[in-house]
Amino acid sequence: MSETAKDVDLMRPSLQEIFSGSLKNPHAGLLLQRGLKKYDAASEKPTKSDLIKKISAIQISTDEKNLYYKAYQRWQNITSDEQRFAVTAAKIVGRLYTGLSSAGALETGLTTHHTYGMLMLAGSSVKGAVASYAEKVGLPENVRQILFGDEDNAGAVVWHDAWWIPNDNKPFVGEIITTHHQDYYNGKQEHADEMENPIPNQQIACQGSFYFVVECDNTAWANFANQLLFEMLQNQGMGSKTASGYGYFTLDESEQNRFNAQREEQAKKRAEEETAALAAMPEHERLVAEWLETLDGKKYTASDTEGSKKYVAFKSALEKAHADFDLKQQKWIAEKLAFKSVLQAKQPKWFEGKREKEIKALLAKLRGEKNNS
Incomplete structure (x- = not known):
């Protein structure tokens, strides 16, 4: 350290007084970016250490009054439709560095949500990590194109930001990375000679669990993408320093079970609401709604047994409609x-051959056309 190096105030005295006290529900992202009161010339950097302790003390409660908890619950409700979304609760094994190179008062940062200041894994980072893993394990190019898209086409899957799961725990934790050969790494020495003093580097990492969400109109593809994502979290990890053991995940079973129970309850509620809505419809509208739901489901052929039974029922429904409705x-x-x-x-394969002629004739009768051929 140069003899002329001095401590430098980075914050107005009035703000320093505020930051020195106990902060209620502080915005962690703002603290990471603007919370350092002064630059310490000394290698120990006590001011930086105090800020890391302050951020690491932040605890996210599951109180309904907590803003982040309310926002997280809303996101869970939005993504509860299992026909569109597949979700995973994954717990960090140890610690995770995400956004290490982002600018901030601590020199190294973490990725946080702009509004809530809470940890997040950007959807673009999740997508990139899974794409890298998919290529590494040899997924065919056409499958990767569907999952991730290419230069000319978007993929079929949406990779959403992963939210930190609030559970009355502390998301941030202080870390010390010690550099043993600073001059060697900086190119000042040709060889590491084991004579340099190790330099402790104070940093901040994250811990806990994240809520991962993938979205696709096709349920099978959403579930496949979600499974691939979880394999990546286990085997490849995310963030920085994975070679040193950071950034690996395991399943958070308690949270995953809670998600599954919540989704089942919401699916039951939606089914009840849909049943009630159908019951309230006029009979001819209910007929159409029920058959449109069938048509949007499993794809049938002209030869399979289930498809044949469904066809007979559909044909009977059209004949009954001609007899019963105005x-x-x-x-x-x-x-x-x-x-x-x-x-x-x-x-496309359900109404082939003789069936096409029969259904067209029935529809023509419903339209009131005399020539039903």
Whole structure:
């Protein structure tokens, strides 16, 4: 250290007094970026050490009044539809560095949410880590293109930011990385001679669990992407210093079980609401809604047994509609179940051959056309 080096104040005295006291629900991201009161010329850097202790003392409660906890619960509710979202609760094994090179008062930083100041793993980082792992394990290029896209096309899967799971614990933790051969690494010495004094470097890392979310219109692809993500977290890790054991995850079973129970409860509630909504519909609208749900489900062929049973039921429903409903309602049903734009588009292999002619004839009758051929 140069003899002329001096401590330098980085914060106005009035703010220093505020930061010296006990902060209620502090914004950790702001502390990381602006919380250092002064630059310590001494190698021990007591001011930096105090800031790391202050940030590491932040505890996220599961009190409903806590802003981050409320935001996290809202995100969980948004992503509870298992037809679109696949989720994983993963716990850090040890410590994790994320956003180590980001600018901040501590020289090395962590990635935090801009609004809530809480730890997060950016969706772009999650996607990049999984893409790297997918290539490493030899996933075919066409599969990787669906998962991640390419220069010309977007992928089918959305990789969302991973949120830190609030559970009355402390997300931040102080770390010390000791450099033993500073002059060698800086190029001042040709060889590391074991004569240099080791230099402790105070840093901050994170601990705890994260809520990972992937989204896709196709449930099977969402689940496949989620499984690949978890394998990456276990075997490759995320963030910096994975070669030194940082950034590896395991399943957080208690949180995952809680997610699963919550999703089952919400799925049950949605099913009850949909049933109630169907029951409140006029009978001709309910007929269409129920068959559209069937058409959007499993893909049938003209030869499979289940598909044949469903076809007989569908044909009977159209015949009953012609007998039971007035002309206006019949025309409405025929429009909503148009052969080419709806039936064939949703189930291309179900209405082939003789079936095509039969269904077209029934739809023509519903439209009131005299020539049903």
